Amino acid sequence: MQRFAFLGRFARNRGALVGAVVILVVAFVAVTAPFFFPRDPLRIVGQPELWPGEDPDFLLGTDSLGRDILAMIVHGARATLLIGLFASAVATLIGVTIGAIAGYFGGWTDEIAMRSAELFQTIPNLIFVLTIVVILGSTLTNIVIAIGIVSWTPIARMTRAEFLSLRDREFVQACRSMGMGNAGIIVGEILPNALPPVIVLSSLVVAGAILFESAVSFLGLGDPNVASWGRLVGDGRQLIRSSWYICAIPGVAIMITVLCLNLIGDGLNDALNPKLRDR
Amino acid sequence: MTGAGSSRRMAALKLLRRRLIQAVPLMLGVVVINFVLIHLAPGSFLELMTAENQVSDPATIALLRKTYGLEDPTWLQLLKYIWALLHFDFGFSYRQNMPVIDAILLNLPATILLMVSSIALALAVGVAAGVVASMKVRTFWDTIVSVAAMFFFAAPSFWLGIMMIVLFAVKLGWLPVGGMATIGGTGGSIAGGAGGILDILHHLILPTLALGLFYAAIYTRVMRSSMLEVAQLDFVRTARAKGLSRNQVTVHHVLRNALLPVVTILGVQMGTVLAGSVVIESVFSWPGVGSLLFDSVSSRNYPVVLGIMVLGSLVVITANIAVDLVYMWLDPRIEIR
Numbered sequence: 001m002q003r004f005a006f007l008g009r010f011a012r013n014r015g016a017l018v019g020a021v022v023i024l025v026v027a028f029v030a031v032t033a034p035f036f037f038p039r040d041p042l043r044i045v046g047q048p049e050l051w052p053g054e055d056p057d058f059l060l061g062t063d064s065l066g067r068d069i070l071a072m073i074v075h076g077a078r079a080t081l082l083i084g085l086f087a088s089a090v091a092t093l094i095g096v097t098i099g100a101i102a103g104y105f106g107g108w109t110d111e112i113a114m115r116s117a118e119l120f121q122t123i124p125n126l127i128f129v130l131t132i133v134v135i136l137g138s139t140l141t142n143i144v145i146a147i148g149i150v151s152w153t154p155i156a157r158m159t160r161a162e163f164l165s166l167r168d169r170e171f172v173q174a175c176r177s178m179g180m181g182n183a184g185i186i187v188g189e190i191l192p193n194a195l196p197p198v199i200v201l202s203s204l205v206v207a208g209a210i211l212f213e214s215a216v217s218f219l220g221l222g223d224p225n226v227a228s229w230g231r232l233v234g235d236g237r238q239l240i241r242s243s244w245y246i247c248a249i250p251g252v253a254i255m256i257t258v259l260c261l262n263l264i265g266d267g268l269n270d271a272l273n274p275k276l277r278d279r
Numbered sequence: 280m281t282g283a284g285s286s287r288r289m290a291a292l293k294l295l296r297r298r299l300i301q302a303v304p305l306m307l308g309v310v311v312i313n314f315v316l317i318h319l320a321p322g323s324f325l326e327l328m329t330a331e332n333q334v335s336d337p338a339t340i341a342l343l344r345k346t347y348g349l350e351d352p353t354w355l356q357l358l359k360y361i362w363a364l365l366h367f368d369f370g371f372s373y374r375q376n377m378p379v380i381d382a383i384l385l386n387l388p389a390t391i392l393l394m395v396s397s398i399a400l401a402l403a404v405g406v407a408a409g410v411v412a413s414m415k416v417r418t419f420w421d422t423i424v425s426v427a428a429m430f431f432f433a434a435p436s437f438w439l440g441i442m443m444i445v446l447f448a449v450k451l452g453w454l455p456v457g458g459m460a461t462i463g464g465t466g467g468s469i470a471g472g473a474g475g476i477l478d479i480l481h482h483l484i485l486p487t488l489a490l491g492l493f494y495a496a497i498y499t500r501v502m503r504s505s506m507l508e509v510a511q512l513d514f515v516r517t518a519r520a521k522g523l524s525r526n527q528v529t530v531h532h533v534l535r536n537a538l539l540p541v542v543t544i545l546g547v548q549m550g551t552v553l554a555g556s557v558v559i560e561s562v563f564s565w566p567g568v569g570s571l572l573f574d575s576v577s578s579r580n581y582p583v584v585l586g587i588m589v590l591g592s593l594v595v596i597t598a599n600i601a602v603d604l605v606y607m608w609l610d611p612r613i614e615i616r
Binding site for chain 1: 304305308309312313316317319320429430432433434435436437438439441442444445449547550551553554555557558561572573576577579584587588591592595596599
């Protein structure tokens with residue numbers, strides 16, 4: 001019943017509902033990309049620089065080499081969404097681990113954890129990502145890990161705050177008096193209670209990760225085998241005088257996706273904290 | 280009054296001292312992390328450097344290895360690097376053929392100019408829009424502001440920059456496509472006089488908008504909810520009960536307190552703004568640290584990359600301390616502490 005009440009509150013937020021529907025459509029398109037566009041999206045199919053609508057075979061036109069932009073956008077959705085999800089997962093894993101340990105144990109453990117969070121906020125994040133990617137190689141895995149490494153700090157702070165407020169509650173004390181170990185209490189008792197706000201933050205980190213990845217790919221440092229949306233914007237950059245749509249279309253795709261993820265995050269936030277809904 | 284003033288000044292000095300002490304381990308951490316990261320790189324930058332300059336003589340290479348201290352174990356290299364940093368020696372950049380610090384300082388002013396103008400724009404737009412939205416809450420204006428903020432919060436800055444180039448530079452021809460000064464013009468530097476400064480400002484408009492509007496969107500959202508929150512506090516009701524008008528209360532009581540969360544976020548995001556300028560500099564061929572970084576990263580010129588990281592973090596820490604002091608100046612409760 002509680003779950004339905006939660007869904008009801010989420011659905012009442014119209015923006016969040018629209019966001020969720022759009023993201024589901026994007027995810028569906030990403031999953032079914034090989035079905036609608038079974039051939040390599042990076043192969044040349046027609047005349048170069050056809051404007052959208054100029055040729056009914058290529059709804060969104062073709063780029064400077066004569067590649068179908070729609071096919072590249074659809075396949076790019078796969079790369080972009082996957083990178084966003086995995087990078088957020090990496091950030092959540094690091095952030096929850098560090099935040100939980102810091103909040104639960106307190107003392108110097110907490111001090112070290114929070115100082116390192118400060119450290120990672122000091123280092124200019126995107127510059128750090130670019131350096132990691134250049135040094136370790138432009139592969140999908142490295143990009144995902146690099147984005148995760150610069151995105152964990154807000155999650156760690158949030159998890160820490162939740163653990164601080166939960167660690168001395170009666171149910172935790174009861175577990176302790178029954179002789180339960182620290183690991184058991186952290187993972188089995190406190191974590192499930194601390195997770196809801198952390199999940200909201202993770203959904204926002206997905207949006208941030210997509211923006212990060214698009215910037216890395218735009219600068220030409222992305223995985224050369226993957227046509228993510230950021231790379232498509234970068235590829236079209238030379239032609240803005242004659243064919244600016246080549247740049248514009250993938251950028252719109254990024255913007256809509258990030259916008260909808262943010263809407264979902266806001267909706268989850270409202271649904272979890274009904275008191276704050278009117279702000 | 281003087282008593283309260285001097286106690287505030289004491290508190291500010293205390294804060295400054297604490298922040299400076301905390302900055303030392305922070306800087307050390309930055310250096311160690313980046314140094315270790317760069318040493319994870321397969322092969323040394325020396326290989327690229329010698330390949331680029333077509334040096335193949337083994338004796339020369341051995342001499343270079345010795346000069347750059349690559350024979351030493353990593354920990355000793357790290358200690359030597361930190362020691363050199365303490366003397367403001369960031370190493371030598373073979374590509375620019377000058378000390379790393381000179382290469383960075385040559386590019387730093389352009390980046391700082393872009394950062395400062397973007398932050399100023401973000402604060403001005405964000406605070407104004409947030410105040411309007413909160414005073415006209417749940418009206419047409421509130422909706423317009425919130426929708427605009429949502430869009431600018433989601434648009435990638437580099438893409439926004441390109442789209443603005445298409446509109447304002449290519450189609451309308453109002454503003455330059457990129458660069459910092461008109462090529463062949465009299466300007467291009469402060470030496471160009473008033474005309475030169477105007478020329479730079481003319482080139483600054485689009486990059487500032489591209490970088491600043493994203494942050495303006497964030498500040499708008501924070502400012503709006505913060506204004507609404509502060510407006511419900513007791514002291515605001517007291518001020519209204521004293522007979523002050525709604526506008527007076529908003530300006531003198533609510534605004535100042537509502538600014539605090541915006542200032543906090545500004546401090547946290549300093550590193551992000553610096554990093555964001557890297558991308559924007561690439562879009563607009565802005566001759567700042569970002570362009571230098573991009574060139575150095577692509578050519579694996581690691582001493583420069585490391586130097587930019589260290590100096591960039593130093594800029595961030597300094598800006599953070601400044602933000603802390605501003606926060607203290609704004610927060611009326613600080614005297615009680």
